[in-house]
Amino acid sequence: MSLEPVDVLIIGAGASGAAIAYSLAETRMQIVALEQGGWMNPLTYPSTGRDWEARAWGDMSINPNRRGLASDYPVNDGNSPISVANFNAVGGSTILYAGHYPRFHPSDFRVRSLDGVGDDWPIDYATLEPYYEENDRITGVSGLTGDPAYPPKEVPMPPVPLGRAGTALAKGFNQLDWHWWPSDTAVATQDYDGRAQCINLGACLSGCAQGAKATSDITYWPHAVRAGVEVRTHARVREITLDDAGMANGAIYYDEHGEEQFQPAHVVIMACNGVGTPRILLNSKSERFPDGLANSSGLVGKNLMFHPYSMIRGIFEQELDGSKGPSVCIQSQEFYETDRSRGFLRGFTYEINRGNGPVTTALHGMLSGRIPWGAGHHEGFAKLQNRVTGMVGICEDLPEEHNTVTLDNDLTDAHGIAAPKIDYTLSDNSLKMLEFSVERATEVLRAAGAVDVYHESPIAVGGWHLMGTARMGTDPRRSVVNEWGRSHDVKNLFVVDGSIFVTSAGVNPTRTIQALALYVADKMKQNLANLFD
Amino acid sequence: MSDLISSDDPFDAGDKQALQAVLAYMIPADEERPGADDPLIMADILTTARSSADLVKAALAIYRSTDLVTLSQTRTPEVNALVSLAVQCYYRDDRVMASLEMEPRAPHPQGYEIPEGDWQLLEPVRQRGRHYRDVP
Ligand SMILES: Cc1cc2nc3c(=O)[nH]c(=O)nc-3n(C[C@H](O)[C@H](O)[C@H](O)COP(=O)(O)OP(=O)(O)OC[C@H]3O[C@@H](n4cnc5c(N)ncnc54)[C@H](O)[C@@H]3O)c2cc1C
Ligand code: SF4
Numbered sequence: 214m215s216l217e218p219v220d221v222l223i224i225g226a227g228a229s230g231a232a233i234a235y236s237l238a239e240t241r242m243q244i245v246a247l248e249q250g251g252w253m254n255p256l257t258y259p260s261t262g263r264d265w266e267a268r269a270w271g272d273m274s275i276n277p278n279r280r281g282l283a284s285d286y287p288v289n290d291g292n293s294p295i296s297v298a299n300f301n302a303v304g305g306s307t308i309l310y311a312g313h314y315p316r317f318h319p320s321d322f323r324v325r326s327l328d329g330v331g332d333d334w335p336i337d338y339a340t341l342e343p344y345y346e347e348n349d350r351i352t353g354v355s356g357l358t359g360d361p362a363y364p365p366k367e368v369p370m371p372p373v374p375l376g377r378a379g380t381a382l383a384k385g386f387n388q389l390d391w392h393w394w395p396s397d398t399a400v401a402t403q404d405y406d407g408r409a410q411c412i413n414l415g416a417c418l419s420g421c422a423q424g425a426k427a428t429s430d431i432t433y434w435p436h437a438v439r440a441g442v443e444v445r446t447h448a449r450v451r452e453i454t455l456d457d458a459g460m461a462n463g464a465i466y467y468d469e470h471g472e473e474q475f476q477p478a479h480v481v482i483m484a485c486n487g488v489g490t491p492r493i494l495l496n497s498k499s500e501r502f503p504d505g506l507a508n509s510s511g512l513v514g515k516n517l518m519f520h521p522y523s524m525i526r527g528i529f530e531q532e533l534d535g536s537k538g539p540s541v542c543i544q545s546q547e548f549y550e551t552d553r554s555r556g557f558l559r560g561f562t563y564e565i566n567r568g569n570g571p572v573t574t575a576l577h578g579m580l581s582g583r584i585p586w587g588a589g590h591h592e593g594f595a596k597l598q599n600r601v602t603g604m605v606g607i608c609e610d611l612p613e614e615h616n617t618v619t620l621d622n623d624l625t626d627a628h629g630i631a632a633p634k635i636d637y638t639l640s641d642n643s644l645k646m647l648e649f650s651v652e653r654a655t656e657v658l659r660a661a662g663a664v665d666v667y668h669e670s671p672i673a674v675g676g677w678h679l680m681g682t683a684r685m686g687t688d689p690r691r692s693v694v695n696e697w698g699r700s701h702d703v704k705n706l707f708v709v710d711g712s713i714f715v716t717s718a719g720v721n722p723t724r725t726i727q728a729l730a731l732y733v734a735d736k737m738k739q740n741l742a743n744l745f746d
Numbered sequence: 747m748s749d750l751i752s753s754d755d756p757f758d759a760g761d762k763q764a765l766q767a768v769l770a771y772m773i774p775a776d777e778e779r780p781g782a783d784d785p786l787i788m789a790d791i792l793t794t795a796r797s798s799a800d801l802v803k804a805a806l807a808i809y810r811s812t813d814l815v816t817l818s819q820t821r822t823p824e825v826n827a828l829v830s831l832a833v834q835c836y837y838r839d840d841r842v843m844a845s846l847e848m849e850p851r852a853p854h855p856q857g858y859e860i861p862e863g864d865w866q867l868l869e870p871v872r873q874r875g876r877h878y879r880d881v882p
Contacts, residue, residue: 327882362877364878372865386871414854414857415853416854547877572837576830579829590773591773
């Protein structure tokens with residue numbers, strides 16, 4: 214069935230889809246967002262129940278294959294040491310994100326010029342700065358001005374508390390004379406734009422029932438919807454279609470009853486994240502684009518970047534905070550910028566992420582053999598309860614064409630759409646960086662007083678940052694979209710999610726994804742009269 | 747559990763007996779708290795286990811063909827699933843939480859307090875000065 218045409222069709226209502234919808238709403242164009250999930254009800258989030266820790270491995274797991282909700286699609290990541298993590302609903306993966314909300318650094322946009330690897334971005338920090346600021350205001354960022362690892366920037370709310378874990382680690386960093394600073398976070402430390410302040414539930418990674426964590430369903434979307442944007446939920450897009458002139462003319466999707474629908478549109482914007490977007494583009498084959506839509510460069514689905522993560526935890530004698538407090542805390546960028554003497558290029562951020570609840574403490578302790586079965590169980594548990602904290606090392610991943618999202622030949626979702634297949638290997642540079650991050654973290658944990666230190670590297674379930682699979686650039690042979698997100702091949706098709714990243718930086722991506730979406734929206738608004746030239 | 751329709755119950759009497767023995771060994775009672783084989787906790791485990799009954803049965807089969815010590819040293823997905831099940835139900839029991847000096851409640855809506863900490867700790871970082879690269 215064909216519906217009435219709309220001006221702008223956004224596919225995906227996550228972090229980037231929300232930001233661009235909000236910004237474009239002021240044009241009064243008719244805008245519809247198609248989202249395969251539904252609206253979340255925060256009162257059903259795990260932290261409202263006694264089984265909150267268990268649900269983080271079940272229906273609110275970060276892994277779509279484990280979750281298996283109707284809104285999810287399966288991902289074949291068998292050929293990757295890191296599995297994909299996401300969430301599919303209005304708000305997208307921000308529903309589960311931790312809310313670490315750092316900006317890129319100026320050097321992150323000039324990787325090839327500075328270090329001879331990867332590529333330079335076609336834009337720079339200064340271009341994005343006003344959009345970072347606008348995004349910070351809408352999202353509500355907490356932190357502390359004056360971080361010497363960044364150019365000056367304002368932060369609207371005070372930082373999340375240090376707590377006992379942050380205090381211990383801060384002292385450790387000071388002892389080694391290393392950089393640290395309270396993390397910029399997407400967690401409201403004061404009531405903000407109708408959202409209540411954080412009350413330290415500690416369950417941020419399975420949804421914030423308090424509304425303190427800035428998920429895009431409660432930040433951008435309410436404003437966009439009030440301004441007239443329609444979010445059509447339980448609408449799973451199969452493909453983007455083309456007219457005879459080679460322009461995108463809409464999307465075929467399955468509605469909430471499983472019925473096939475065609476939504477015509479004058480402009481199509483992809484916002485399905487670094488795996489979902491290449492999947493749909495590759496699935497949109499035509500005579501003009503036999504290898505997938507907007508893929509004359511052959512780069513759709515290539516250069517997948519994850520951010521390999523190391524996790525390093527210390528066991529302390531003194532009592533810390535356990536699971537209390539937001540998972541965000543402080544960070545260190547001591548090893549952020551390139552130092553060739555370390556044996557690898559580029560760098561990483563340490564993010565301190567407090568502790569665990571009793572169930573997670575017991576499970577990790579038992580599976581690692583630190584808490585025995587039998588008579589010693591309670592004593593073993595007492596040694597770990599509220600006594601573990603540590604950090605993750607979030608390592609810059611460089612673009613490599615052999616790290617890919619393709620379409621699986623056999624696996625499909627509930628609507629018969631081919632599932633994405635991930636082929637990914639860790640580079641030598643990443644392996645060296647991971648190892649270095651574990652060694653230095655061990656030093657700082659020891660300096661902070663840890664009596665024992667253990668690690669997991671890379672975090673096998675940690676594919677939560679999905680970037681690079683429809684990269685931006687000025688050269689149509691070397692990139693999928695131009696410097697403001699428009700497809701080189703199809704002039705009314707845009708991409709605004711993490712797919713357009715050229716390099717990944719050594720920080721979490723969402724603040725940059727959303728700033729980029731606002732920037733693309735502004736470019737569209739500035740060029741409305743000749744948008745397709 | 748009383749809300750279990752008996753025909754839905756994937757575990758027979760033999761399974762339950764074996765499970766009780768495994769749980770009593772895994773997390774035994776002491777003077778301060780019940781063991782994982784406590785009737786209330788075990789009922790919670792049996793209810794929760796319904797969605798992963800095959801894994802639990804497979805773990806019990808390892809116990810039946812070996813012994814408790816061997817089972818405790820086995821690291822297979824089935825045994826890990828059984829451990830996960832046991833701890834998620836054990837460590838949400840009111841009596842167990844009380845023994846850990848935790849309030850027996852969900853985190854929301856009351857939330858928790860944690861200390862703000864001392865931001866003076868940042869002084870040495872401030873003094874070290876700028877820590878990012880210029881770009882061409
Ligand atoms: C556990 C976890 C922790 C994280 N922590 C952090 C953090 O601390 N800091 C940070 O910066 N980032 C974090 N992230 C990553 C962050 O969530 C993402 O970077 C961000 O949400 C990506 O935005 P996006 O718009 O690209 O995609 P998403 O937010 O993933 O949104 C994509 C949307 O598109 C929809 N969609 C996909 N395919 C289709 C289709 N075919 N039809 C219709 N709809 C479709 C999806 O349902 C989804 O809602 C975390 C992610 C996870 C999973
Ligand atoms: S700790 Fe704060 S941000 Fe995290 S879930 Fe609780 S209220 Fe939300």
